[in-house]
Amino acid sequence: MKRLFPAPLLSLSLWGLWLLLNLSLSPGNLLLGALLGFFAPYIFAPLRPSPARIRKPGAALRLFLLVGRDVVVSNLAVAWGVLRAGRRPPRSAFVKVPLDLHDAHGLAALAMICTVVPGTVWSELALDRSVLLMHVFDLDDEAAFIEHFKSTYERPLMEIFQ
Amino acid sequence: MSALLTNAILFTLSVFTLAMVLTLIRLFKGPSAQDRVLALDYLYILAMLMMLVLGIRYASDTYFEAALLIALFGFVGSFALAKFLLRGEVIE
Amino acid sequence: MNSLQVLPFWVEVLTAVLLVLSSLFGLIGALGLLRMKDFFQRMHPPALASTLGAWCVALASIVYFSALKEGPVLHAWLIPILLAITVPVTTLLLARTGLFRKRMAGDDVPPEVSDGRQQGH
Numbered sequence: 001m002k003r004l005f006p007a008p009l010l011s012l013s014l015w016g017l018w019l020l021l022n023l024s025l026s027p028g029n030l031l032l033g034a035l036l037g038f039f040a041p042y043i044f045a046p047l048r049p050s051p052a053r054i055r056k057p058g059a060a061l062r063l064f065l066l067v068g069r070d071v072v073v074s075n076l077a078v079a080w081g082v083l084r085a086g087r088r089p090p091r092s093a094f095v096k097v098p099l100d101l102h103d104a105h106g107l108a109a110l111a112m113i114c115t116v117v118p119g120t121v122w123s124e125l126a127l128d129r130s131v132l133l134m135h136v137f138d139l140d141d142e143a144a145f146i147e148h149f150k151s152t153y154e155r156p157l158m159e160i161f162q
Numbered sequence: 163m164s165a166l167l168t169n170a171i172l173f174t175l176s177v178f179t180l181a182m183v184l185t186l187i188r189l190f191k192g193p194s195a196q197d198r199v200l201a202l203d204y205l206y207i208l209a210m211l212m213m214l215v216l217g218i219r220y221a222s223d224t225y226f227e228a229a230l231l232i233a234l235f236g237f238v239g240s241f242a243l244a245k246f247l248l249r250g251e252v253i254e
Numbered sequence: 255m256n257s258l259q260v261l262p263f264w265v266e267v268l269t270a271v272l273l274v275l276s277s278l279f280g281l282i283g284a285l286g287l288l289r290m291k292d293f294f295q296r297m298h299p300p301a302l303a304s305t306l307g308a309w310c311v312a313l314a315s316i317v318y319f320s321a322l323k324e325g326p327v328l329h330a331w332l333i334p335i336l337l338a339i340t341v342p343v344t345t346l347l348l349a350r351t352g353l354f355r356k357r358m359a360g361d362d363v364p365p366e367v368s369d370g371r372q373q374g375h
Contacts, residue, residue: 023329075306079279082286082299092295094364115342118301121294123349124366133364135349137298164263170270177277181284181303188288188296196352197293203344204287204300207337208280211303214311214333215273218318226315229333237340244347248354 006045009054011037056160063156067113070152074119081138090138094123097132097146101154106161113153120149171219178212199243206236265321269314276310279303293352297345304341308334 005011018033019025054060081090101107107129111122114134124133139145182205189201210232217225242252279302286299315330356363 017332020329020332071305075279075302078286078298079282079302082282082289082302085286085289089291090295092292094294096364111346112339112342115345116301116305116338118298118305121297121349122346123353133353135294135297137295164261164266167266167270170273174273174277177274177281181277181280184281184284184288188284194293194352194355196348196355197296199351200293200296200300200348201287203348204283204303207300207304207308207341208284210333211276211280211307211311214315214330218269218273218315221319221322226329226333230336233333233336233340237344240344241347244344244351248347248351 005038005041007041010041013037014040054160059156059160063113063153063160066152066156067117070117074117078118078137091140092135092137093139093142095134095136095139095142095145097134097149099130099132099154100150101158101162102129103161106157109161110153110157114149171215174215175212178208178215182208195247196244199240199247202243203236203240206232206240210236261318261321265317269318272310272314272317276303276307276314279307279310283307293356294349297349297352301341301345304337305334308337 015033015037018036019029022029084090099107101110107125111125114120114122119137121135122132123135126132134149136145185201185204185208189198189205192198192201210229213225213229213232217223217229245252283299283301283303286302287296290296290299312330312334316326316328319327319330353363357365
């Protein structure tokens with residue numbers, strides 16, 4: 001079964017996406033979506049350097065909800081920072097974060113999470129993947145920020161991907 | 163559609179237009195090329211949000227498809243411009 | 255499907271509030287883009303509109319169309335998901351472009367992070 005479906009989550013999500021885009025549950029669409037989900041991993045196999053194995057779906061779901069909550073909170077913080085920029089300009093700075101996560105898929109997920117949360121933007125990754133350069137919109141305490149970042153995002157990702 | 167919703171939609175569209183004008187100022191002013199790419203990308207996002215609001219106003223599903231198209235084209239356009247600024251060519 | 259159909263009042267109030275909220279986020283994003291003094295600071299406000307702005311509009315669309323067609327109409331949440339995947343990629347690439355070009359111009363940005371290239375600084 002694993003030979004037939006090398007990436008079951010990808011196939012399943014493509015099927016669901018096809019049905020959602022076409023807004024129907026007719027048998028024709030079900031079949032087309034299933035075909036799309038079945039063939040996509042084979043078509044995209046040359047692009048993928050190594051298979052992604054997600055170890056703990058529960059931790060992934062918790063991380064998803066955590067990111068959702070952080071998005072809302074950070075949005076309000078950045079909006080407040082923009083509105084206050086006349087009186088107190090935001091103190092932006094580049095921060096170097098030493099990384100413990102080395103898995104490629106984990107780093108990709110970390111980059112997306114870090115950038116989708118407004119207020120932090122991932123800028124550069126060292127070639128040996130040990131240090132990360134990030135730009136932060138409003139920085140108070142660098143060490144506290146690094147500690148918060150690693151414990152909130154990197155640790156769950158290390159559980160999921162390593 | 164009551165007067166409340168009609169006026170709210172009118173307000174929303176005017177505020178989005180004002181945001182687009184401000185972004186246009188940054189597009190002209192931006193001292194560097196990457197500022198202008200950022201402004202262009204934001205214009206695409208604002209246009210997409212306006213499409214969705216128009217979809218509510220005219221109660222039609224077509225605007226949703228148009229919004230998806232705008233999002234995709236905006237992404238590809240901004241990505242190509244940024245890649246060009248970084249490397250000097252888009253596809254190596 | 256008719257826009258002259260009368261909807262319950264709470265649906266219209268909720269849709270109106272969400273739409274106005276999203277437009278205000280779009281405006282704050284544009285203000286930030288215009289007023290910030292440094293390119294890297296300017297990258298953050300547009301993310302406001304593409305996250306919370308898009309969430310509010312998508313939610314308004316879901317609420318309105320579900321009430322209109324009297325059944326759940328959920329396709330609008332595809333937009334925030336698509337934005338959440340594509341906007342970080344563009345922002346990341348723009349950040350690297352900004353760093354690259356400022357380093358070439360000799361501006362005040364941190365030097366490259368890779369160990370092999372930090373020689374003799």
